[in-house]
């Protein structure tokens with residue numbers, strides 16, 4: 108993998124990002140931490156609550172139950188926190204280990220700025236001083252504002268609003284092999300992963316502020332692509348009478364406004380877990396038909412399939428996440444929403460599914476996935492990518508042990524007659540045995556692959 112050449116390709120690419128940035132307050136859990144949490148409750152209460160499977164955290168018990176479930180399965184999870192003073196304060200009991208830029212826009216804008224893209228325009232509806240300070244302070248990372256009716260692009264640190272609220276998510280990271288007892292059951296985490304307690308402040312609305320919205324066609328004309336994310340925070344209704352439908356309708360129009368003056372603008376939607384099934388369905392039906400590419404992990408793929416009528420396949424993916432099922436699910440999304448690319452990242456592989464007539468060659472497509480695995484292994488190993496030189500760390504992490512098996516499965520699948528109109532490219536992950544942290548690895552993978560995809564398309568367009 109020629110990293111220098113790949114990066115060189117990105118240096119004339121510009122991108123727009125919206126909507127979600129926050130502060131990730133991270134705690135690395137050990138055996139004792141978990142046991143102490145469990146010992147706060149009667150074990151049967153926890154077991155009962157795990158079965159109930161709360162989709163929002165309203166009490167400490169909701170949190171402990173969902174956390175244990177995530178640690179027992181080793182699966183990534185993100186659960187919204189009910190917007191209530193008391194439960195919010197309860198989370199201050201922990202001694203957190205570090206604070207870090209969080210949210211797809213936060214993580215991706217910093218990464219792409221460091222990778223040396225020409226221009227990264229990062230938008231988030233709330234930008235406090237503390238949040239602004241977490242953005243990389245480089246000339247290519249800009250925040251859009253409107254001053255006297257004009258679109259102004261300035262560094263986040265020069266654009267913050269003193270009285271904007273700060274959004275904090277608590278991240279509980281666990282390594283593989285964390286041990287604890289739940290009654291007479293000994294549990295050991297099967298792999299390293301993260302549990303996100305996602306705050307959902309009433310005043311946070313996933314939208315482009317009105318004065319900036321009319322500038323979207325201009326912004327769309329200044330960039331080659333966009334990554335949109337954060338929709339998972341949209342609520343069904345708000346205290347001021349606004350509804351999820353109101354914000355989803357605006358979100359759909361935002362995409363059309365971005366594309367208005369730039370027909371070649373490629374838009375990628377990065378998923379996160381959307382516990383509210385009604386909102387999940389609306390996001391799929393309203394937004395997916397208007398974007399070109401989508402990135403998600405296998406759990407998110409399964410959950411979307413579940414709300415569009417493919418329960419059996421959804422359960423298969425949740426249970427085993429076999430390549431065949433993930434391919435089947437990706438084909439359904441590609442067809443259902445007329446997408447250009449469905450990119451799914453799992454613990455053991457990253458995969459593209461696209462149509463046979465995709466303008467890029469298999470080699471080009473694979474290159475973008477290979478670059479994405481190097482980004483992920485670098486970030487997993489170091490916790491953060493501070494400089495392109497860090498990438499040599501990720502390059503040294505070998506592909507995981509299922510590399511050959513996965514390659515043979517995909518080779519078989521590609522030959523099947525029902526797959527003749529598709530191309531599926533798979534690259535095994537470079538799994539870091541003992542990752543510093545895992546939060547944001549999916550965002551890292553998807554953004555690294557997507558900007559590579561757009562840069563190869565751009566080369567093709569220019570050389571045509």
Ligand SMILES: Nc1ncnc2c1ncn2[C@@H]1O[C@H](COP(=O)(O)OP(=O)(O)O)[C@@H](O)[C@H]1O
Pocket residue numbers: 183299379403404452453454455456457483484487536537538539540541542545546547548549550551552
């Ligand atoms: N230890 C690890 N080493 C390398 N890659 C990892 C490791 N753990 C997870 N990954 C990659 O990161 C991805 C996590 O994606 P996702 O669950 O979307 O995270 P997030 O939404 O927090 O960015 C996995 O699908 C896998 O490809």
Ligand SMILES: O=P(O)(O)OC[C@H]1O[C@](O)(CO)[C@@H](O)[C@@H]1O
Pocket residue numbers: 127128129131185208209210211214276303305306337339340379546547548549550
């Ligand atoms: O759903 P929210 O509150 O926007 O948070 C998204 C979460 O997902 C991440 O971006 C990782 O994908 C975290 O950094 C962040 O806490």
Ligand SMILES: [Mg+2]
Pocket residue numbers: 378379403404549550
């Ligand atoms: Mg993700």
